[in-house]
Amino acid sequence: MKKGEAHQIAERVHSAALRLLRRLRRYDFAMGLSAPKSSALSVLVFGGPQTLKDLAAAEQVRAPTMSRLVAELEADGLATKTEHANDRRALKIAATAKGRALLEAGRERRLEVLTKQVEGLSADELKVLARAAAILVRLNEEG
Amino acid sequence: MKKGEAHQIAERVHSAALRLLRRLRRYDFAMGLSAPKSSALSVLVFGGPQTLKDLAAAEQVRAPTMSRLVAELEADGLATKTEHANDRRALKIAATAKGRALLEAGRERRLEVLTKQVEGLSADELKVLARAAAILVRLNEEG
DNA sequence: ATAATTAGTTAGCTAAGCTAATTAACACGC
DNA sequence: GCGTGTTAATTAGCTTAGCTAACTAATTAT
Numbered sequence: 001m002k003k004g005e006a007h008q009i010a011e012r013v014h015s016a017a018l019r020l021l022r023r024l025r026r027y028d029f030a031m032g033l034s035a036p037k038s039s040a041l042s043v044l045v046f047g048g049p050q051t052l053k054d055l056a057a058a059e060q061v062r063a064p065t066m067s068r069l070v071a072e073l074e075a076d077g078l079a080t081k082t083e084h085a086n087d088r089r090a091l092k093i094a095a096t097a098k099g100r101a102l103l104e105a106g107r108e109r110r111l112e113v114l115t116k117q118v119e120g121l122s123a124d125e126l127k128v129l130a131r132a133a134a135i136l137v138r139l140n141e142e143g
Numbered sequence: 144m145k146k147g148e149a150h151q152i153a154e155r156v157h158s159a160a161l162r163l164l165r166r167l168r169r170y171d172f173a174m175g176l177s178a179p180k181s182s183a184l185s186v187l188v189f190g191g192p193q194t195l196k197d198l199a200a201a202e203q204v205r206a207p208t209m210s211r212l213v214a215e216l217e218a219d220g221l222a223t224k225t226e227h228a229n230d231r232r233a234l235k236i237a238a239t240a241k242g243r244a245l246l247e248a249g250r251e252r253r254l255e256v257l258t259k260q261v262e263g264l265s266a267d268e269l270k271v272l273a274r275a276a277a278i279l280v281r282l283n284e285e286g
Numbered sequence: 287a288t289a290a291t292t293a294g295t296t297a298g299c300t301a302a303g304c305t306a307a308t309t310a311a312c313a314c315g316c
Numbered sequence: 317g318c319g320t321g322t323t324a325a326t327t328a329g330c331t332t333a334g335c336t337a338a339c340t341a342a343t344t345a346t
Binding site for chain 2: 332333334335336341342343
């Protein structure tokens with residue numbers, strides 16, 4: 001084992017994730033939302049309301065970039081900017097019901113193909129995928 | 144189980160993959176190559192030489208976009224454009240040795256953190272990840 | 287031989303990223 | 317409580333990456 005088993009597995013997991021998302025991205029058409037906006041909205045929906053700064057950090061983007069994305073989401077009625085409770089410099093940015101609905105519809109479409117494929121797997125394979133997902137989530141939380 | 148087990152697992156896998164790649168992306172600094180160029184180069188390195196059309200399709204991008212990216216990779220000495228053997232309209236685009244080396248260095252850096260984490264897992268967990276990666280690769284190839 | 291198609295490029299636009307500079311509000315230190 | 321420094325967000329202005337439309341050159345089909 002030249003490179004170490006851990007390295008090899010890390011490579012395979014990375015590669016599998018890359019290819020999976022690349023493939024699913026093909027179904028992102030319609031919904032009329034660009035990838036960056038859709039991703040930011042997703043953070044709002046699943047991570048709850050937050051400041052612009054935090055949202056920018058979550059998306060690994062600078063504040064001015066996020067400022068513009070949020071302005072556009074707001075113009076489309078998908079997010080709101082309200083005053084922050086404790087800090088009048090800051091914003092509380094939240095997804096609207098319309099934003100949540102749109103995102104959910106897009107997610108469904110995106111996951112449709114994968115769901116169909118997963119349905120064809122054996123019970124054992126399902127278990128493996130579920131466990132692997134749990135392990136990865138844990139690693140992601142570790143940092 | 145409201146949504147079906149397959150659906151739920153598809154969701155978890157999707158979410159885990161999204162978060163994993165988002166996290167690893169943080170280590171993409173340096174190497175001086177933008178994400179689209181790095182990704183295109185990766186396709187050339189791992190998929191071998193190919194036409195502009197095929198490369199554009201692999202990257203889910205239109206021909207003019209890829210034309211420019213390839214021109215820039217070529218200017219940086221990371222890829223070459225040569226005549227296609229059978230079709231004088233077409234190009235054979237290939238990574239150079241320099242391109243391969245640069246990409247490999249970036250990949251190593253990106254995978255370093257994940258490798259360290261994977262090293263901390265139990266033998267059983269390693270096996271689960273390896274199997275899950277294999278299953279996903281198979282699904283990806285199915286289409 | 288001519289017509290239709292295909293591969294790639296060029297031109298010109300929009301979207302999304304960045305840094306630098308600005309404004310307003312907060313937080314200290316005295 | 318007041319000045320100094322810091323922080324949150326925005327604005328301005330630039331670059332990169334995506335698109336479509338229009339073009340050239342080569343291939344394929346009639």
